[in-house]
Amino acid sequence: MINKKRKKKRAGLIAAIIIVAAALLGVGAYFGYRQYIIEMHPLKYQSYVEKYSAQNGIDKYFAYAVIKTESGFKTDAVSNVGARGLMQIMEETFDWIKYKRDDDDAVYSDMFNAQKNIDYGCWLLGYLYDEFGTIETAAAAYHAGRGTVNEWLSDKRYSSDGVHLINIPTSDTAHYVDKITNAYKTYKKLYDNEK
Numbered sequence: 001m002i003n004k005k006r007k008k009k010r011a012g013l014i015a016a017i018i019i020v021a022a023a024l025l026g027v028g029a030y031f032g033y034r035q036y037i038i039e040m041h042p043l044k045y046q047s048y049v050e051k052y053s054a055q056n057g058i059d060k061y062f063a064y065a066v067i068k069t070e071s072g073f074k075t076d077a078v079s080n081v082g083a084r085g086l087m088q089i090m091e092e093t094f095d096w097i098k099y100k101r102d103d104d105d106a107v108y109s110d111m112f113n114a115q116k117n118i119d120y121g122c123w124l125l126g127y128l129y130d131e132f133g134t135i136e137t138a139a140a141a142y143h144a145g146r147g148t149v150n151e152w153l154s155d156k157r158y159s160s161d162g163v164h165l166i167n168i169p170t171s172d173t174a175h176y177v178d179k180i181t182n183a184y185k186t187y188k189k190l191y192d193n194e195k
Contacts, residue, residue: 041186044073045086048118056126061191062135063087063122065183066142069176075114084111087121097124137165139180144173 043049043064053060070088071077083090089097089111097120098106110116128138132149141149149165152158158167168174 037186038190041068041183041190042073043191045114045118048115049122052119052122053125056122058122058125058129059135059184061184061187062129062138062180063118063125064187065180066121066125066139067118068183069179075112075117084108085117085121086114087117087124089117089120089124093124094120100127133163135184136177136181137163139177140165140168140173143176144170 041064045067049060049063049067053063067073067086070083071086073086075086077086077088078084079088081090084094091108094106094108094111097103101123106116106120111120125138125142128141128146129135131146132138132141132153137149137153140152152165152169153162158169159165165177168177
């Protein structure tokens with residue numbers, strides 16, 4: 001009888017230890033996963049991103065999402081088509097922004113400078129956001145070009161209202177927009193309530 005009570009007590013104690021251990025593992029896994037997500041979505045170049053996103057009327061998390069997606073926060077990044085820096089500015093785009101801003105002193109190698117690249121990239125995002133009105137459509141234009149997106153918006157197969165893209169006909173741009181919107185949502189979720 002005593003052995004049965006001891007066995008029952010021991011079994012209860014073991015069950016309690018297993019439950020506590022599982023709970024601790026679950027909590028640890030959650031916080032480990034959260035830390036991993038934070039590390040994958042850093043707030044690097046914060047003073048530049050906050051300054052230039054505010055100057056250009058865009059959500060700073062949109063700028064962070066573009067930097068994360070375009071270069072993974074590498075100032076020396078160069079794409080296979082020659083885009084440079086954090087926000088992957090093409091030379092033709094750089095020349096157009098330089099002209100629009102009357103920035104005669106800028107040179108294309110400046111796109112390897114974090115401050116200048118974020119300045120130009122946020123200016124372009126602000127311009128596109130003003131023109132298209134949504135993060136998704138502005139992101140599509142950042143990737144595929146303004147002219148291409150305007151063509152899609154005027155085609156009922158891709159846009160029912162001329163403002164929102166219900167279908168992006170190029171898989172590269174569709175994938176890009178998904179990456180930007182997912183990164184943007186993650187940034188908002190992680191940091192929007194922090195002050």
